[in-house]
Amino acid sequence: MRLNFSQNVRSALRALLANKLRSALTMLGVVIGVGAVVALLSIGTGAQASITSRIEGIGANLITVYSGTRNSFTPSGAGGGTTAPLTYEEAQPLKGLAGVAAVSPQVQSRQIVKYQSKQTNVQIVGVTPDYAIAHPDQLDHGRFISASDVSNRSRVVVVGSQIVTDLFGGLDPVGKSIKINGIQFKVIGVMKSQGSGGFGFGRDTTTYIPITTAFARLSTTRVGSEKSVSTIEVSATNADSIDTAIAAITERLRTLHGIGLGEDDDFTVQSQSDILSAATSITGTLTVFLGAIAGISLVVGGIGVMNIMLVSVTERTREIGLRKAVGARRGDILYQFLTETLTLSVLGGVIGILAGAGVSSLVNASGLIDTVVSMESVMLAFGFSAAVGVFFGLYPANRAAGLRPIEALRYE
Amino acid sequence: MIEIENITKVYPMGQTEVRALDGVSLTIADGEWVAIAGPSGSGKSTLMAIIGCLDSPTGGVYRLDGLNVARMSDNELAAVRNKKIGFVFQQFNLLARTSALENVELPLLYSNVNHRRERAKAALEAVGLGDRITHRPNELSGGEQQRVAIARALVTEPSILLADEPTGNLDSKTGAEIMALIGELHRTRGITVIVVTHDPAIAANAQRMIQLKDGVVL
Numbered sequence: 001m002r003l004n005f006s007q008n009v010r011s012a013l014r015a016l017l018a019n020k021l022r023s024a025l026t027m028l029g030v031v032i033g034v035g036a037v038v039a040l041l042s043i044g045t046g047a048q049a050s051i052t053s054r055i056e057g058i059g060a061n062l063i064t065v066y067s068g069t070r071n072s073f074t075p076s077g078a079g080g081g082t083t084a085p086l087t088y089e090e091a092q093p094l095k096g097l098a099g100v101a102a103v104s105p106q107v108q109s110r111q112i113v114k115y116q117s118k119q120t121n122v123q124i125v126g127v128t129p130d131y132a133i134a135h136p137d138q139l140d141h142g143r144f145i146s147a148s149d150v151s152n153r154s155r156v157v158v159v160g161s162q163i164v165t166d167l168f169g170g171l172d173p174v175g176k177s178i179k180i181n182g183i184q185f186k187v188i189g190v191m192k193s194q195g196s197g198g199f200g201f202g203r204d205t206t207t208y209i210p211i212t213t214a215f216a217r218l219s220t221t222r223v224g225s226e227k228s229v230s231t232i233e234v235s236a237t238n239a240d241s242i243d244t245a246i247a248a249i250t251e252r253l254r255t256l257h258g259i260g261l262g263e264d265d266d267f268t269v270q271s272q273s274d275i276l277s278a279a280t281s282i283t284g285t286l287t288v289f290l291g292a293i294a295g296i297s298l299v300v301g302g303i304g305v306m307n308i309m310l311v312s313v314t315e316r317t318r319e320i321g322l323r324k325a326v327g328a329r330r331g332d333i334l335y336q337f338l339t340e341t342l343t344l345s346v347l348g349g350v351i352g353i354l355a356g357a358g359v360s361s362l363v364n365a366s367g368l369i370d371t372v373v374s375m376e377s378v379m380l381a382f383g384f385s386a387a388v389g390v391f392f393g394l395y396p397a398n399r400a401a402g403l404r405p406i407e408a409l410r411y412e
Numbered sequence: 413m414i415e416i417e418n419i420t421k422v423y424p425m426g427q428t429e430v431r432a433l434d435g436v437s438l439t440i441a442d443g444e445w446v447a448i449a450g451p452s453g454s455g456k457s458t459l460m461a462i463i464g465c466l467d468s469p470t471g472g473v474y475r476l477d478g479l480n481v482a483r484m485s486d487n488e489l490a491a492v493r494n495k496k497i498g499f500v501f502q503q504f505n506l507l508a509r510t511s512a513l514e515n516v517e518l519p520l521l522y523s524n525v526n527h528r529r530e531r532a533k534a535a536l537e538a539v540g541l542g543d544r545i546t547h548r549p550n551e552l553s554g555g556e557q558q559r560v561a562i563a564r565a566l567v568t569e570p571s572i573l574l575a576d577e578p579t580g581n582l583d584s585k586t587g588a589e590i591m592a593l594i595g596e597l598h599r600t601r602g603i604t605v606i607v608v609t610h611d612p613a614i615a616a617n618a619q620r621m622i623q624l625k626d627g628v629v630l
């Protein structure tokens with residue numbers, strides 16, 4: 001090209017400035033498209049990172065067993081329909097299995113907790129002492145549920161850190177009495193703050209009592225004489241023994257449930273990494289989905305660019321004719337109009353990236369999600385907007401370049 | 413040297429066709445000043461477009477400086493227009509929002525030359541607009557705009573100046589001044605001047621007049 005790049009950009013800017021409002025509105029389409037891609041991808045990435053870190057925070061080397069064969073990774077609630085529930089009795093023999101360090105059957109229910117005139121609705125989890133092994137280092141002070149608490153069905157409770165604030169006004173509750181479902185319990189310990197819950201865990205209000213007390217005192221499901229549990233959490237001795245433990249648990253439960261060869265399990269055994277990969281794949285899909293929606297707006301913006309460039313080519317037919325008359329070749333005209341479209345879309349892309357990063361930091365500041373504007377998403381959005389410029393600019397530019405000089409000159 | 417032999421130009425018009433040029437032959441030597449005259453619809457603008465390599469004939473042979481124009485590619489034609497021919501139009505055809513200097517510089521952007529600014533400035537001075545170089549077309553009178561257009565036509569130092577009704581949008585006094593300027597450029601630069609006009613008074617400035625009517629030379 002005989003015209004150098006900066007001359008071309010300067011003349012493109014002049015042409016775009018000739019219709020300031022029109023150029024600005026056209027660019028706005030690209031700005032919104034690119035901004036949406038950057039903002040939504042950053043929100044998606046941020047959500048993924050926070051979910052991952054929360055799942056990793058649940059506990060180390062943790063295996064979760066629940067009844068039914070749901071694909072959902074939510075490790076709570078009773079099993080689906082006709083499948084046999086897991087029971088407290090079944091949990092006991094799991095303890096001696098290879099690779100198993102601790103077995104923590106749990107029964108969950110929501111209950112009203114009262115202290116003097118204050119009350120709140122919290123998740124009550126009936127546990128055994130093994131819970132503290134599966135989730136180490138979670139007790140703030142006092143003591144956790146002991147083996148004798150379980151065998152004596154003691155009415156003792158370890159409260160979540162949020163309960164201290166909500167019911168006791170920040171004073172130490174150890175030794176005080178609270179009422180759960182109208183029954184008096186003695187507070188023996190306080191859990192550490194886990195940070196805000198996320199995905200309905202509400203871990204800082206969760207309160208623990210002996211599992212036997214939960215069966216005896218709180219209305220939980222009983223099947224015949226057996227006591228059904230919500231989940232059995234099993235802690236593997238170390239990361240390498242997780243697979244061994246899963247195999248042993250599966251085999252033992254199949255025997256206990258009388259499942260014959262070739263029949264499907266009526267329970268699910270998941271390791272934390274299973275849960276993590278399920279969550280990662282869901283949030284990954286979500287991110288792609290958000291990006292795709294944003295991508296659609298970028299394509300719409302690109303069509304806007306193309307539309308305006310076609311109008312511009314028609315309006316400037318005589319200019320094109322003149323340029324050809326004084327010696328512009330086909331390539332010169334193509335280059336000129338392509339530069340205009342690219343200037344529009346790249347400028348719009350840069351503004352859009354700034355706008356998207358702005359939205360992202362607003363979401364960050366709001367505290368909902370820690371958003372992450374990744375270099376990849378910026379490059380993707382920028383590359384996409386440039387590609388939009390070339391793709392949607394090529395047709396109008398080609399049309400301009402293909403005009404016959406004499407017809408273009410005589411165009412009215 | 414322009415050599416035209418039996419040129420025809422046919423435009424399809426629905427079922428019928430219009431023969432804008434119906435076998436035109438003529439020769440214009442270097443340094444001549446020729447007027448192509450004729451009433452509207454005589455084919456003179458079509459002939460001018462063909463001479464200027466803006467359009468190609470349906471039949472016949474056009475040789476410019478001995479080269480057959482029909483054999484040239486689009487890019488070669490663009491180069492011919494850029495280097496050998498300068499155009500002046502009735503409507504001036506200046507780029508709006510662009511200074512006189514940049515308008516004159518335009519043809520140089522499409523050729524490999526240095527000192528574009530200086531050459532454009534010199535061309536504007538040659539047409540008497542040395543003090544108007546930063547003005548935009550809407551800040552110039554009609555006569556001044558046509559002078560800018562003439563400067564633009566001359567800036568690549570072409571051998572042929574093609575003017576299509578150059579005074580058509582000007583009052584008669586300004587028109588006479590423009591014709592005087594063209595005459596002076598012809599004299600001082602030895603450039604071939606071809607003026608297309610329907611006005612016999614304008615045509616009378618030329619050394620030779622080619623009369624066209626209904627697509628043939630009278």
